[in-house]
Amino acid sequence: MIFLELSGKALGMAKKYWLMKSEPETYSISHLQKDKKTWWTGVRNYQARNFMMNDMNVGDEILFYHSNAEPPGVAGLARVSKKAEPDATQFDKKSEVFDPKASKEKPIWFCVEVEFVAEFKNFVSLETLKETKSLEGMQVLKKGQRLSVQPATKAEFDQVKKLGS
């Protein structure tokens, strides 16, 4: 078992980088700091789900983005702490994101668990992201980009981290 895990790493499951959006009124970086970790439930978009389900591994690093906020921007850092599992809210009739088409036998929605890493000393606003030349390729800056889970490059992650620290 240990050998298999090690070989998984040796086979190059390279760490990946992500940007995840949350509306701070619903769940902010402060909430995550308080909770230490949380299951990223409620995503009901297949592309975003697929990133979580297929591509995210424990240890991947996350830019925690506040959307629909004043101002919008990256508020801090998080990390994937558990691989994707079925999103429990899809089975919960009382949940706003309940999905009648999902069953425990055939779940539709998956989410990863993320853990708090840091709140930025300097909030990196969307405006700042736009003004930073080396970040011009960032997905979140593209017009009409609504995906709540987006891949980022290591260079983008490092740059935003530097701006925020």
Add this chain to the structure above:
DNA sequence: GCCAACGTTGGC
């Protein structure tokens, strides 16, 4: 499989 209608996202 097309596409119009509708709902949602999210910056402004």
Add this chain to the structure above:
DNA sequence: GCCAACGTTGGC
């Protein structure tokens, strides 16, 4: 609150 952009739904 507006509205552009996008995803989903459902009639055909």
